[in-house]
Amino acid sequence: MSLVLTPLYFALMVFLWPKRANVVALLGLGVQFGLTLYTAFWTPLPRRITLGDWGAPLGIELWLSPLSLLFCLLSSAVFLGVGLYANTAYKNNHKERSRFFVLAFFLSLGLTLLFVSDDVFNLYVALEIVGLSAIGLSALRPTKEALRASLTYLFTTLVGSGAYLLGVALLYGEYGVLSLDLLSKALISSPTSNIAFGLMAAGLILKTALFPLHFWLPKAHANATSPVSALLSGLVIKGSFFLLYRLWFDGGLGNETLGHGLGILGGVGVLYASVLALLQTKLKRIIAYSTVAQIGYLFLVFGLVKFDDSLVPREGILLLALAHGLAKAGMFLAAGALVYVHKKDDLVTLQGVGSYAPLSVFSFGIAAVSIMGLPPSLGFFGKWLLLLSAFEHREMIVAGVFIAGGVLSAGYMFRPLSVFFAKPTHTLSLQRPPLWLELPALGLSLGALALGFFTSHILDYAHG
Amino acid sequence: MVNTFLPLVLVLVSLGVGVSIFFLKEEAFKTRTTLNLSGAIIKLLLISVMLLGVIEGRHYHFEATLVHGVKFVLRADALALLFGSLSALLWLLTTVYAIGYLENSPNRSRFFGFFSLCVMSSVGIALSGNLFTFFIFYELLTLTTYPLVIHRQSEESIKAGKIYLLYTIGGGVLLLVATVWLYSITGAMDFAYGGYLEAFEQTHALELYILFFLFLGAFGVKAALVGLHGWLPRAMVAPAPVSALLHAVAVVKAGAFGVVRLVYDVYGITLSYALHLLAPLMVLSCATILFGSIIALFQDDLKKRLAYSTVSQVSYILLGVSLFGPLGTIGGLVHLVNQGLMKITLFFCAGNFAETYNIKKVSQMAGLGAKMPLTSFAFTVGALGMIGLPPLAGFVSKWYLGLGAIEAGFGWVLGVLVASSLLNAAYFLPVVYTLWFAKSTESFVPHIAFHPRAETRLLLLVPPLLTAVLVVGLGLFASHDLSALSWVRLITRLEYQ
Numbered sequence: 001m002s003l004v005l006t007p008l009y010f011a012l013m014v015f016l017w018p019k020r021a022n023v024v025a026l027l028g029l030g031v032q033f034g035l036t037l038y039t040a041f042w043t044p045l046p047r048r049i050t051l052g053d054w055g056a057p058l059g060i061e062l063w064l065s066p067l068s069l070l071f072c073l074l075s076s077a078v079f080l081g082v083g084l085y086a087n088t089a090y091k092n093n094h095k096e097r098s099r100f101f102v103l104a105f106f107l108s109l110g111l112t113l114l115f116v117s118d119d120v121f122n123l124y125v126a127l128e129i130v131g132l133s134a135i136g137l138s139a140l141r142p143t144k145e146a147l148r149a150s151l152t153y154l155f156t157t158l159v160g161s162g163a164y165l166l167g168v169a170l171l172y173g174e175y176g177v178l179s180l181d182l183l184s185k186a187l188i189s190s191p192t193s194n195i196a197f198g199l200m201a202a203g204l205i206l207k208t209a210l211f212p213l214h215f216w217l218p219k220a221h222a223n224a225t226s227p228v229s230a231l232l233s234g235l236v237i238k239g240s241f242f243l244l245y246r247l248w249f250d251g252g253l254g255n256e257t258l259g260h261g262l263g264i265l266g267g268v269g270v271l272y273a274s275v276l277a278l279l280q281t282k283l284k285r286i287i288a289y290s291t292v293a294q295i296g297y298l299f300l301v302f303g304l305v306k307f308d309d310s311l312v313p314r315e316g317i318l319l320l321a322l323a324h325g326l327a328k329a330g331m332f333l334a335a336g337a338l339v340y341v342h343k344k345d346d347l348v349t350l351q352g353v354g355s356y357a358p359l360s361v362f363s364f365g366i367a368a369v370s371i372m373g374l375p376p377s378l379g380f381f382g383k384w385l386l387l388l389s390a391f392e393h394r395e396m397i398v399a400g401v402f403i404a405g406g407v408l409s410a411g412y413m414f415r416p417l418s419v420f421f422a423k424p425t426h427t428l429s430l431q432r433p434p435l436w437l438e439l440p441a442l443g444l445s446l447g448a449l450a451l452g453f454f455t456s457h458i459l460d461y462a463h464g
Numbered sequence: 465m466v467n468t469f470l471p472l473v474l475v476l477v478s479l480g481v482g483v484s485i486f487f488l489k490e491e492a493f494k495t496r497t498t499l500n501l502s503g504a505i506i507k508l509l510l511i512s513v514m515l516l517g518v519i520e521g522r523h524y525h526f527e528a529t530l531v532h533g534v535k536f537v538l539r540a541d542a543l544a545l546l547f548g549s550l551s552a553l554l555w556l557l558t559t560v561y562a563i564g565y566l567e568n569s570p571n572r573s574r575f576f577g578f579f580s581l582c583v584m585s586s587v588g589i590a591l592s593g594n595l596f597t598f599f600i601f602y603e604l605l606t607l608t609t610y611p612l613v614i615h616r617q618s619e620e621s622i623k624a625g626k627i628y629l630l631y632t633i634g635g636g637v638l639l640l641v642a643t644v645w646l647y648s649i650t651g652a653m654d655f656a657y658g659g660y661l662e663a664f665e666q667t668h669a670l671e672l673y674i675l676f677f678l679f680l681g682a683f684g685v686k687a688a689l690v691g692l693h694g695w696l697p698r699a700m701v702a703p704a705p706v707s708a709l710l711h712a713v714a715v716v717k718a719g720a721f722g723v724v725r726l727v728y729d730v731y732g733i734t735l736s737y738a739l740h741l742l743a744p745l746m747v748l749s750c751a752t753i754l755f756g757s758i759i760a761l762f763q764d765d766l767k768k769r770l771a772y773s774t775v776s777q778v779s780y781i782l783l784g785v786s787l788f789g790p791l792g793t794i795g796g797l798v799h800l801v802n803q804g805l806m807k808i809t810l811f812f813c814a815g816n817f818a819e820t821y822n823i824k825k826v827s828q829m830a831g832l833g834a835k836m837p838l839t840s841f842a843f844t845v846g847a848l849g850m851i852g853l854p855p856l857a858g859f860v861s862k863w864y865l866g867l868g869a870i871e872a873g874f875g876w877v878l879g880v881l882v883a884s885s886l887l888n889a890a891y892f893l894p895v896v897y898t899l900w901f902a903k904s905t906e907s908f909v910p911h912i913a914f915h916p917r918a919e920t921r922l923l924l925l926v927p928p929l930l931t932a933v934l935v936v937g938l939g940l941f942a943s944h945d946l947s948a949l950s951w952v953r954l955i956t957r958l959e960y961q
Contacts, residue, residue: 312532352617358574362486369607374636375600381531384644391648399644403637410633418626423617455531 004062004112006032011105018098022087025101029083032108033076040069048118061179063118066462067318071115071242074322077447078234078329079108081440085333086227088436100140100227106133107231114239119178120168120200120251123243127164131157131207134236138224149219156206156216160240163203170196184252197253204247207240210262210299211269214292221288226336229284233291234329238321241298248302249314263303267401269296274408278415283335283345286412287328290371293405294324297386300398304389312389315459319382322458323448327370327379330444334364337433337441338420347416352424356431359438361420367445368413370452373406378448381455467517471538471591472526474510474548475584477503482580488573497563500576504556507587511552514540525593534647536600537593537654542955543729546797546948547721548590550804551713555583557927561812562705564923565819567912575615575703581608586714589721594653595643595730598722602639602686605718606632612706613699624698631695635685635719642678645671646730655725657958659732669739672731676741679726680748687719687782688775690752697771704815707767711774712808720781720800727785728793728959737788746786750880752779757887764825766814769891770807776884777803777850783877784865792868793956794949799861801948802849805934806858809846812928813839820920821908826895831904836919840899842932847892849935852885857938860949 010028014021046065083104090097110129117123135157139150172178174193175186187193209217217237221229248254270293277289297320304313337360338353339345354361370377383402390399451458481503488496514524517540524540540548562579566572585608588601606629614625647653649668652660661672685692696716700707710716727736727745736742756776763769780803784796816839817823817832833840849856862881869877914921942949 374603374607376604384534385531387640387644388648391644399641403641406640407633407637410629414626414629418614418622421611421614421617421625422619422622453528453530456529459531 004109004116006035007105007109007112011102011109014098014101014105019094021094021098021101025105026083026087028105029076029080029108033080036069036072036076039064040066040073045069060122061118062116063181064116068115070318070322070458070462071238072112074238074325075108075111075115075235078231078325078444079104081329081333081444082227082230085230085336085437085440088434089225089227089336096140100137103133103136103140104231107137107236111235111239114243118180120171120180120183120247121178124161124165124168127161127207127240127243130236130239131161134232137228137231138220140228141225143223145219146223149216149223152216153220156213160203160207163199163206165203167196167198167200167203170199180246180251184250187252189255193253194255197247197255198258200247200253201244201258204240204244205262208237208244208298209292209295210265211272211292211296212265214269214273214295217292218285218288221291222282222284226284226332226339229288230329230332230336233288233332234325237291237295238325241295241321245301245317254302254305259302259305262299263301263398266296266299266303267398269293269299270401270405271296271408274405274412277412278408280412281347283339283347283350283416284332285345286416287331287335290409290412291324291328293409294320294328294371297383297402297405298324300386300401304386304395304398310389311463312385315462316382316385316389318462319378319385319455319458321382322451323370323378323382326444326451327367327377327448330363330441330448331367331371333441333444334360334367334438337437338364340433340437341430347419350416351419351422354420355424357433357438360433360441361417363438363441363445364420365417366449367441368417370445370448372409372413376449376452378451378455378458381452466523466525468524468526470510470514471524471540474507474514474591475538475588477507477510478580478584478587482577482584485573485580486577490570490573492573496573496576500559500563500580501556503580504552504559507552507583508549508556511545511549515545515549518542518545527593530596533651534596534653535594537597538588538591539593539655540591541593541655541657542951542958543724543797544590544592546800546951546955547717548587550717550801551583551586551590554709554713554804554808554931557930558705558709558808560923561708561815561927562703564921565703565705565815567921571615574611578608578611579706579709582612582709582714584608586718589718592655592725594655595646596653598725599636599639599643602718602722603636605686605715606636609706609710609715612710613702615703615706616701618701621701624695624701627698628695631685631692635682635692638678638685639682639722642675642682645678646675655729657729657961659728659730659735661731662735665735665738672735673739673741676726676731676736676739677744679730680723680745683719683722683726684748685719686715687723687778688716688752688756689748689779689782690755690775693752693756693775696775697768700765700767700771704767704811704818707771708808708811708815711771711811712804716774716778717800717804720778723782724785724797724800733788733793733959742786742788745782746874746877749779749782749786750877752776753783753880753884754887757884757891760891761887763891764827766817766824766826766829766895767811769826769895770810770814773810773850773888773891774807776888777807780861780865783880784861784868787865787868787872787874787877789868789871790956790960791864791871793959794952795861795864795866795868797952797955798864798949799858801952802857802861802935802938805931805938806846806849809842809928809931809935810850812924812931813843813846816920816924816928819912819924820910820914822911823908826898828906829895829898830902830906832898832908833900834904835908838919838925838929842928843899844896845932845935846928847896849939851888851892855936855939857935857942860939860942 049062113126273292301317370379373383585605592598760772849858852862
């Protein structure tokens, strides 16, 4: 329980003492990370927590499974990294800093709730908290583009959660239960439940930005400030994806036709977004389109499970999601430090930036290794499992998408890298980014790389 | 007795050295040099320990499960040690050379950091016990050599880096596809003497046939098979020690070594023969041998000439592999070592000419022999070795390749060998002639500082002289128990048992 409440508590603290935000916030993020670690490794899992002794079907229940804890770990680790970065980035702006941290704690609260809740309405509440705090964050620096992007973001996220809520209402009217567990037992295939799930899925897909519903993402993610982009790309979309994943596999709501459709959209999305990423001229746009492409991979799982009923595709997706969370957050933070030198993220201005911030280029490169799915990163092992599953069933088209996506990602990742490595265009001695702006990115990216060696441990843990 | 520890340490040494060097300040010359040299020496010692151990029948094997039965395996078998000892030895020499070469140039920490990581990858490739591990290190090699290729950061080198990536990432993708595909058929992937695919000959013959060419494409990129060699001459913009390492041990050898593993320890020589895979390989390697030599004739830029010569010479290894029969195998494998030593000598020398007097073209080299007699001498030894003059190392390779061709019943291959030797002579002898006998037309002004009585910096001079001595030694003492040839004979016995 304290997992959920800690962020709330610290959100209040930061709100009350905005001037001390640096100490309070970092303490809060540290405590959160520690608590998650403790819960994940030193308490019995899986376990069900009933709030105020009110059990299902009426009360609120939390379901702590190894899977949800893995995502909590991802989230608290990313928050810690981003928090360290933000603390330095907003050093001279107390107001912005305290606003950032209040919203970030709410986001953390929402995500944690999303990962551990077990009934569809409670999950809706979590989804709304996540959505609203994410919008608040994306509008943190009120430039014209950022405000416009966050308005679109607001609109889509409301439509998304509205559709989801409508689905929940339909399900509740049909079965009279909200708990996922009870729902999966009661569920029978009927037009109502199909429509209900269709609505829920549509809402979540919109929020996760699956092609072609991705239109809002590049703008929102590229125009936000770097720590916010890191949170949005690394974590927020994982929230809605995780929810869909749980409804599909734990709630028993998934079906083959829809899975096939999602798989196809995912595949097309990978290729489409990768090509667009290749065409961008701004660094953060490239990273944002790469996120859209990576989301495409995640949705391939719904198509793959159709013919591979083993756990392999699901494990692959789990690894990819974790890897992307760490690597993409690291990459956005690294980009933030690189942009710090010139204050602009056009590739042309960033030429030779490696001479000023070699450490950040290094972090960017390591994160790119995971995004491209090269060994020995965590991303590689996710891709390996999915590719293996595709080959074992001779699904050559799926395999082809993976291969093509991999090649394209190498293209759009090495393009900025070779720009960073080039000779600087002018010999001005520019200011190097402060060390604490560079280290968090390194930590997160190295995490994505090094965890590859522990793949089998992660999978063993996820299986309980 | 199985030792699990040593193979891992061998890889970790270079990793540790590489990572710590990144954190050193540019000016920390002494610390960096100490780290570099002690890393290289420790590595060489460890390899020697393992060589002796393998002779005594010890096993060195480290494994860890990564995911679902896929293991990370480092294993020191005889073949691994052949490549491993070559790379450890040449790393030491190249490190010494690079320290001399890069004196006072910028970004040395970055350079030596990646340099170490690159060597880690190549030792990893040597010790890989299965295709999966091989793939990991093969990709790491791409990633760690890229920053070395573009080290100078000029527009030309960034462009070369781009082309290098284009080729090698393509190769990496092919390797990934082939590895996954093969694993989905066999469910096993550990290298084994004589191969492990025989059981699938009946059921999956067509797929195995296709897969072989996917693998060949993947390795062919790095081994610079004709058509896939486009990156190699362009990558010449890299600093001389990098070119030396790339051509002698790291990149092209990784490709060639991959083919060796593929034919002997994945498919098995018997199955490769039965599936008619060796003939296409033979044709390809012969084509590459002739192509590389012919193009080399027309290069005035010394490093480019050497680059095309590499294209040609590496395919000798593949030719040996494609000849069914122990003698061909011996010729190919021994050339893995011999080519490495000869080519690194030549590149060291080319680097010395360029670094000392800024001479990069063959046509400018007239009279240089008198100015730099020792370097020129080493160059001459390397060049004559390449041509295959007895008793130098290159002769041993060519002799066994010729015998192997006759044994396998391909008389025309002898013709290719003779033609290629003539071509080798045609593009190397003019260089040697210009060095020693042509009349000097220009005055040489050194543009680096060195001791007035030496011909160049000492650190640049010693490595090529040592490798030149080895080129002579490997030829003269080929039949000695500790020579590369004897070791290769041991491997061949294991493969054909």
